[in-house]
Amino acid sequence: MDLDAPGTSAPLLGEPTPVELMNTVWADRAGVHDALATPDEAVAWLRRVLPDPPVPDPDRLRLVRDALRRLAAERTGDPRPSAGSAVPTRADALRVLDEACAAAPTWSSLRWEPGEEPRREVRSDAAGDRVLIAGLAEQAVRFFAGEEAAELRACLAPGCVLYFVRHHPRREWCSAGCGNRARVARHYRRRRPTSD
Template sequence: MDIAERGEPLPVELMNTIRADRTGLHDSLATQEEALGWLSAALPPAPDRVDLDRLRLLRDALRRLAAERTGDPREAAESAVPTRGAALRVLNEACADAPTWSSLRWAPGEAPVREIRSDAPPDRVLLATLAEQAVRFLTGPEAAQLRACLAPGCVLYFVRHHPRREWCSASCGNRARVARHYRRNRGTGRLLGT
């Protein structure tokens, strides 16, 4: 799924690179190519290569922190990072892994441009940027609106921008309503029109 389609903050989009459908759980960061595709959509320009293990570990740490924040009861959504302490270590280490600084580039006849500089490799800078955005998100006002989508089979998170929003997408809302209808009417004979 394209980053812009869902419209969630970048840390939530990273959490949602684990998704589920009828065939099971899927990882959008399963291969180097998939990860680079996701990164180029999320934070262009993407590096030529990324440390997949570190990227997935950061994603799993964010999922653990989101589960803690939301009281997520979903077993299928459980993170590979076992504790909040471990998740905090992963996040904080990623933030510190690539110190950056700003510089100003201003060519004659052009507008000034801010550039981010670092002595670290580009993939580490990218992971540090993702981690820093996650810290800002988790400590900012939107974090209070972070929700786990409790539709049947869903493992995604979303930010509740509207008070009536209960699911990550319209299709999850439909699945939840169908499941609720089925539970209410199961065994009564009303499902078959009898």
């Protein structure tokens, strides 16, 4: 595995980390892509969102991502077939998150070395990659149980499979590019003659 691999192919939109993880499934004119398809790609994505991540099990990371996409689809009423998830039901998605959270119990520890300020450390007996995935799952639980989840949206621009958090009441798309594509498609539908 190349730990100096180039950056991720997934778009990073400045969304909460669970939404960024959902968006590791993305689309362009060539089709739908998975930015976690290989261990190198998983490490590249993690390096963009977390400092010094351990090397994860990409299958476990993808399973958590797919569970989040299932929950996002449920939360938003997402009608896009191309945005589907490999996790078939809400119950399955909840089970995946519970198992991921439970795989690496953590606890806080106070560290206070002479001459330094006290600091909190998070500790676990689990391996680093399990702690990482458990932490992502915990963030997802807090996200879906929190206020921001009410503003989670599926980007309904043509060909898009991303999610975003609507921070402005007029925001309809994940990005300006998707907004432009949607406006062009709407304009084309209005101008195109209809056949009887």
